[in-house]
Amino acid sequence: MNFSVTVQQESFDIGQLQQQLTGERTDIGAIAAFTGRVRDFSERPDILAMTLEHYPGMTESSLRAVLAEACERWSISAGCIVHRVGRLQPGDDIVAVVIASAHRQAAFEACAYSMDHLKTRAPFWKKEHTRSGDYWVSERASDNEALQRWRSDERIDR
Amino acid sequence: MTLTHLDERGQASMVDVHGKDETRREAVASGWIRMQPDTLKLLVDDSMPKGDVLATARIAGIQAAKRTHELIPLCHALMLSKVSVDFEFDHRLPGVRVRSFCRLAGRTGVEMEALTAASVACLTLYDMCKAVDRGMVIGGVQLESKSGGRSGEWHREDAGVEAVEHGPADDEAAVHSSGLSSDQITVRFFAELRESLGMESLTVPLAELADSRLSTLRASLLQRVQSGELLEQPRILCAVNHEVVQGDITLSPGDEIAFFPPVTGG
Numbered sequence: 001m002n003f004s005v006t007v008q009q010e011s012f013d014i015g016q017l018q019q020q021l022t023g024e025r026t027d028i029g030a031i032a033a034f035t036g037r038v039r040d041f042s043e044r045p046d047i048l049a050m051t052l053e054h055y056p057g058m059t060e061s062s063l064r065a066v067l068a069e070a071c072e073r074w075s076i077s078a079g080c081i082v083h084r085v086g087r088l089q090p091g092d093d094i095v096a097v098v099i100a101s102a103h104r105q106a107a108f109e110a111c112a113y114s115m116d117h118l119k120t121r122a123p124f125w126k127k128e129h130t131r132s133g134d135y136w137v138s139e140r141a142s143d144n145e146a147l148q149r150w151r152s153d154e155r156i157d158r
Numbered sequence: 159m160t161l162t163h164l165d166e167r168g169q170a171s172m173v174d175v176h177g178k179d180e181t182r183r184e185a186v187a188s189g190w191i192r193m194q195p196d197t198l199k200l201l202v203d204d205s206m207p208k209g210d211v212l213a214t215a216r217i218a219g220i221q222a223a224k225r226t227h228e229l230i231p232l233c234h235a236l237m238l239s240k241v242s243v244d245f246e247f248d249h250r251l252p253g254v255r256v257r258s259f260c261r262l263a264g265r266t267g268v269e270m271e272a273l274t275a276a277s278v279a280c281l282t283l284y285d286m287c288k289a290v291d292r293g294m295v296i297g298g299v300q301l302e303s304k305s306g307g308r309s310g311e312w313h314r315e316d317a318g319v320e321a322v323e324h325g326p327a328d329d330e331a332a333v334h335s336s337g338l339s340s341d342q343i344t345v346r347f348f349a350e351l352r353e354s355l356g357m358e359s360l361t362v363p364l365a366e367l368a369d370s371r372l373s374t375l376r377a378s379l380l381q382r383v384q385s386g387e388l389l390e391q392p393r394i395l396c397a398v399n400h401e402v403v404q405g406d407i408t409l410s411p412g413d414e415i416a417f418f419p420p421v422t423g424g
Contacts, residue, residue, distance in 0.1 A: 003213045036424050052423065053349050055416060058400035064213055065242060068220050072241065083423060095424050115424060123397075123416075124423025125349035136350040139393075139420035 002078040003071065005063035007054055009086040017098050021078045028077050030104040032111035034097045040090035043138070046131045052085045052094070055123035059083070066117045070099070073113065074106040081114065083124065116146045163232050170232060183306035184261045187272035189299035191280045192253040197291040201254065202247055211286040212245050215256075219243035219279030223260055223271040233270050238262045241271070243279050244401075253294070256280055257302070269304050341365055341411040345379065348418035354388055364411055372398065373406045375415065389417050 002021060014033055022028050040047050063081045070076060078100040088094060097114045101107040126137040163170060193201075200206050208214075220241045227235040240261040248255050258275035260268040280296045287294060303313045346359040360382065367374050376396075380386040388394070396403050397416045409415070 002209070003217055004210045005213065054423070055346075055348055055397075055400075055418065058397060058416065061244065061400050064216060067213070068216055068242070071217055072220055072224070119421075119424040121402075121421065122423050123348065123418060123421050125419065126422045127349070136353075136419070137422045139422055 002080075003064075003067050004080045005060055005067065006080070006082045007056070007059055007063075007085055008082065009084060011084070011093060012082045012096055014093075014096055014098070017080055017082060017096055018100075021080055021098055021100050025077070027102060028100045029102045030107040031098060031100045032104070032107035033099075034095075034111050034115050035093055036095040036115075038088045038090045038092045038094055042128055044128070044130050044132060044135075047090055047128050048131065049087055049089050049129040051087050051127045051129070052083075053125045053127070054083075054085050059123050062122045063118065066114050066121065069117070070110040070114050074101065074110040075103075076101045076106055076110050079110065079114070081118065083118075083122070085124070113150055116143075116150065119143045120147060180263050180265055181306045182261065182263050183266070183268050183304075184259070185267060185269045185272040185304040186257065186259050186302040187269070187276040187300065188255065188257045188302050189276040189280045189296065190248070190251060190253055190255045191283045191294055191296050192251050193287060193294045194291050195249070195252045197287055197294070198247060198249065198252045198254070200290060201287065206286060207289055208286045211283060212254075214286055215245070215279045215282040216243045218282035219256070219258055219275040222278030223258070223275040226271045226274040229274060230270055234266050236262055236264055236266065236268065236271065238268065238271060241275060243275055245279075254283055256283070267304060267307050267309075269301050272304075273299060273301060343375070343409055343411065343413045343415060345375070346414065346416045348416065350419050351388060351394065351417055355383060355385055357383060364409065370409045371406055372396070372403065372409055372415070375409060393420055394418070395420065 014035055018031055018033060021031065038050050063083070067079050067081060070079065076099055080098050082096045084094055095118070097111050097118070099107045099111040099114065101110065120143050127134055128137055201211055204210065220243060223238060223241045227233040238260055240259070242259045244257045246255045256276050256279045258272045258279065260271040260275065262268055277299050280299070284294055284296060301314065305311045341364045342361045343364060344359060344361050347355055347357060352358055362375065362378065362382070364370050367378055376389065379389055383389070395418055398407060398409065399414055
């Protein structure tokens with residue numbers, strides 16, 4: 001099995017990540033890939049740049065925990081999370097979550113689950129740089145609400 | 159004291175759990191694998207030939223916990239609600255310490271699942287590293303604590319169990335410390351909180367606190383850190399050794415405590 005998490009400053013290539021995930025395997029029938037990007041508007045318009053901070057060690061372990069939970073809930077063959085830190089510009093990629101499975105439903109759901117939990121648990125913080133100054137992004141209630149649909153101890157085996 | 163897995167004739171018998179109340183059951187187990195310092199370095203640098211060793215061992219431990227009933231004859235199949243496996247590099251061992259946690263709402267305990275997770279995580283670490291080090295030793299697999307059920311709470315330290323030899327440590331202190339030699343704990347601040355406090359981290363000798371509870375540390379930070387009251391805002395989160403903690407816990411030498419605002423990644 002191939003599960004990995006990476007926190008890096010460099011950009012990533014989603015095609016390459018998929019390639020690494022599947023390799024020569026032929027038992028993978030579906031790959032769901034999510035890419036999060038820097039928008040030029042947020043709580044304020046005119047975002048010039050963003051700086052992402054993280055907690056080395058805890059960030060990686062919480063991302064691994066999220067992947068492990070997804071692996072526990074769905075039958076997935078491989079998965080990776082790549083999250084960037086440092087200064088990013090609007091249009092830059094921030095995060096990739098790529099999940100491979102034999103079937104699409106598990107890949108879709110495990111990918112969404114991983115992203116929803118990454119958002120609320122992995123210690124990353126965004127500081128936005130705008131024309132009117134720099135400010136730390138505050139958490140969104142909608143991110144916590146997104147977790148509701150996963151609130152079940154039932155394991156879903158597909 | 160009776161062994162519930164034996165019937166009147168002393169023969170093995172699966173316990174009928176029907177009728178026992180469902181309670182929240184939790185168990186923590188640990189173990190270690192000792193290796194050459196060079197092997198540990200490869201592991202820390204993430205440059206093992208087989209790839210991401212810890213991620214693989216974690217998944218293996220989790221999968222193993224779920225399949226404990228297939229391995230241990232008289233264990234019930236359980237719907238675990240949570241399994242986690244964590245690793246800590248210990249340069250004094252030298253090697254990796256494994257800690258597993260299992261939880262479910264059910265009628266039987268989850269000690270065997272936690273012990274199986276720790277064991278299989280160690281075995282997987284061996285498998286992933288054996289190409290470079292065949293002489294690794296696995297040891298110290300033990301239950302640390304359990305809660306829930308008829309027998310209630312159990313903690314290794316409360317049970318008067320002698321601390322088990324944790325590998326060939328040179329001095330006694332190393333056996334009990336979790337990697338740091340002194341009795342200090344490290345406190346770290348992140349993001350907006352770090353900027354507001356104008357401080358990234360500080361160390362606090364445990365001996366300077368009235369006791370080693372997190373709440374005692376928090377109270378002392380109010381004095382030690384300018385604008386320390388910012389730490390008491392309800393939105394501020396606290397993590398001990400990389401795990402978010404709610405409520406009070408007992409701290410140990412070498413622990414790393416972090417305070418930070420809600421996370422905003424992704």
